[in-house]
Amino acid sequence: MSLLIRNGRVLDPAAxxxxxxxxxxxxGRIALAGANLAAPPGVAAVDATGKVVCPGFIDIHxxxxxxxxxxxxxxxxxxxxxxxxxxxxxxxxANTFPVNDNRAVTDYILARARVEGVVRVYPIGAVTRNLxxxxxxxxxxxxxxxxxxxxxxxxxxxxxxxxxxAMEYALPFGTPIISHAEDHDLARNTAxxxxxxxxxxxxxxxxxxxxxxxxxxxIVLAELTGAHVHIAHISTAGAVRMVRDARARGVRVTAEVTxxxxxxxxxxxxxxxxxxxxxxxLRTKRDVEALIEALADGTIDCVATDHAPHALAxxxxxxxxxANGIVGLETAVPLLLDRLVRPGLIDLATLVTRLSPGxxxxxxxxxxxxxxxxxxxxxxxxxDARWTIDPARFRxxxxxxxxxxxxxxxxxxxxxxxxxxxxx
Numbered sequence: 241m242s243l244l245i246r247n248g249r250v251l252d253p254a255a256x257x258x259x260x261x262x263x264x265x266x267x268g269r270i271a272l273a274g275a276n277l278a279a280p281p282g283v284a285a286v287d288a289t290g291k292v293v294c295p296g297f298i299d300i301h302x303x304x305x306x307x308x309x310x311x312x313x314x315x316x317x318x319x320x321x322x323x324x325x326x327x328x329x330x331x332x333x334a335n336t337f338p339v340n341d342n343r344a345v346t347d348y349i350l351a352r353a354r355v356e357g358v359v360r361v362y363p364i365g366a367v368t369r370n371l372x373x374x375x376x377x378x379x380x381x382x383x384x385x386x387x388x389x390x391x392x393x394x395x396x397x398x399x400x401x402x403x404x405x406a407m408e409y410a411l412p413f414g415t416p417i418i419s420h421a422e423d424h425d426l427a428r429n430t431a432x433x434x435x436x437x438x439x440x441x442x443x444x445x446x447x448x449x450x451x452x453x454x455x456x457x458x459i460v461l462a463e464l465t466g467a468h469v470h471i472a473h474i475s476t477a478g479a480v481r482m483v484r485d486a487r488a489r490g491v492r493v494t495a496e497v498t499x500x501x502x503x504x505x506x507x508x509x510x511x512x513x514x515x516x517x518x519x520x521x522l523r524t525k526r527d528v529e530a531l532i533e534a535l536a537d538g539t540i541d542c543v544a545t546d547h548a549p550h551a552l553a554x555x556x557x558x559x560x561x562x563a564n565g566i567v568g569l570e571t572a573v574p575l576l577l578d579r580l581v582r583p584g585l586i587d588l589a590t591l592v593t594r595l596s597p598g599x600x601x602x603x604x605x606x607x608x609x610x611x612x613x614x615x616x617x618x619x620x621x622x623x624d625a626r627w628t629i630d631p632a633r634f635r636x637x638x639x640x641x642x643x644x645x646x647x648x649x650x651x652x653x654x655x656x657x658x659x660x661x662x663x664x
Contacts, residue, residue: 241268241659244279248288248620252295253589254597254609263293265616268658272612286661288620291653294592295610296328296617298599299569301393301418301472301496301544304330304361307348308337313549313637315349316356321547321569321636323662326652328617329360329607330547330569333393334371341366341377346385358662359655360617362388362605367406367417373397376406383413388603391418393472394519396454398424400461407467414604416468416494419458421479422520426450431560433506433521441509443560446521448476455479459486459493470602471495473546475520477530484539494602496544497531499572500642503579504528508642514555514562515642518548535594536586542598543591545572549638567638573619574627578648588623595619616659625651635664 245263250273252258262277263270279285299322305313322330332349334340340349346363353361365382367390369375379390390410396419397403407417427450432438434445455471459482462469471483474495486493500518505525508516516522534540548565555562573595580586596619600608607617628647631639655662 242266242283243656243659244277244283244285245288245293246285248291248293250293250610251589251592252610253593254295255611257610258589263610265659268616270610270612270614270616273610286654292588292621292623294619294621295596295608296657297326297573297595297619298329298605298607299327299545299547300331300542300599300603302330302332302547302569303335303549304332305549306336306352307345311551315352315361317635317637318569319353319357319359319361320664321634322359323655324635324664325570326573326619326621326655327359327569328619328655328657329362329605331362331364331388331603333364333391334366335394339366339370341369343381343385346382346387350386358664359657362603364389364391364418366390367392367397368402371395373399373402376402376409379406379409379413383415387415388605389415389418389470391420391472393418393420396420396422396424400457403458404461404465407461407465407469411465411467416470416603418470418472419454420472421451421454421458423450423453426453431517432509433523435506435524437506437509448478448523451476451520452478452482455482459491462493463491466492468492468494473498473501473520473544474531474540475501475523475527477527480530480534480539484534487539494541495539496542497535497540498544498546499568499575500566502528502531502535503575504642512559513642514557514559515566515640517559517562517564518566519564532580532585536590541594541602543572543576543594545569549636550640552639555640566641567634567636570634570636571629571641571643574648574651575643575646577621577623577650582650616656618656619652620654621650622653623650625649625653627651
């Protein structure tokens with residue numbers, strides 16, 4: 241619980257700090273920062289020379305699958321994957337079995353996290369009972385039990401009147417409604433993005449409008465109710481434009497983007513790899529460019545992995561029938577460091593902001609800063625570490641990634657939670 245981190249480049253965007261310092265952790269909290277700090281008796285020291293010391297990274301969109309789908313992932317395996325990937329906290333979505341739409345399931349997840357989790361776990365409760373989009377879940381009960389947001393992620397709540405009521409009921413709790421913006425009718429039975437590639441491959445495509453019409457609706461409802469709506473896994477240039485315009489009007493709308501939507505386009509589907517099948521689907525080069533620009537200028541508030549583990553059999557089906565989604569906790573930070581920061585598409589401070597203070601502020605979570613008194617949740621990066629992504633070595637139970645075999649430089653070096661290095 242107590243530790244001295246020596247000679248690291250402390251990068252704390254929330255405090256405007258970017259300089260070589262020592263960092264003293266006492267009883268699980270940041271006690272002091274400065275040059276040449278003396279280690280109190282019995283306090284272990286970590287030499288971070290040449291490394292970057294950041295506030296702990298937070299992933300606000302993770303599927304831990306427990307309870308109900310432990311063959312895909314568990315709280316134990318998922319949090320170890322998170323720690324290996326540099327994340328000190330994860331927020332887990334409600335599409336478990338049973339669905340996390342009541343206090344009993346929330347309590348179960350938190351109990352498992354206390355016993356087997358190695359990073360902090362924050363549950364996200366369901367908006368509607370059993371994710372069916374017909375009747376509101378017990379939002380007050382879930383908030384009281386510890387849910388930090390509400391989402392039917394994986395399903396879009398198509399009933400606008402019901403979604404309006406959800407936004408209104410969530411207002412007293414100060415928690416956002418996280419929108420899976422995907423019109424069921426426009427997206428039905430589609431396997432990828434609708435465009436040139438889908439036409440050439442003969443696959444049924446989902447138009448960008450499937451996302452954009454629901455983003456537009458949710459912005460209108462947020463403006464009507466004054467609620468905070470958060471757009472999950474935003475993927476199109478049109479959706480980005482609407483979020484940017486709404487924020488300029490003062491609407492409480494925020495957004496996240498996944499690493500795969502920043503790094504891949506629908507051209508990746510030409511290889512027929514089921515690991516390139518996801519929801520929302522991979523979009524065009526123009527969309528990717530708009531997403532990177534929005535991440536850099538702050539229109540997009542944070543990066544979230546949408547870590548979606550599946551069993552091998554669920555991904556080995558024909559492309560159109562394969563399950564949607566990929567794992568991301570162990571690949572996100574290395575990929576973003578190498579493919580976005582190294583070529584200068586965004587700077588390191590911006591990436592750290594979108595991985596730590598951004599998500600902490602968005603969900604009002606502890607962390608996001610290395611200031612005195614803050615929780616000692618710390619991610620240390622080695623920007624020169626060389627890597628090759630090998631799914632066989634994942635801590636996650638799942639292997640479904642399109643990034644296997646990719647190489648690059650820059651990776652998490654150490655993950656510290658409440659002052660203790662996590663061993664994965």
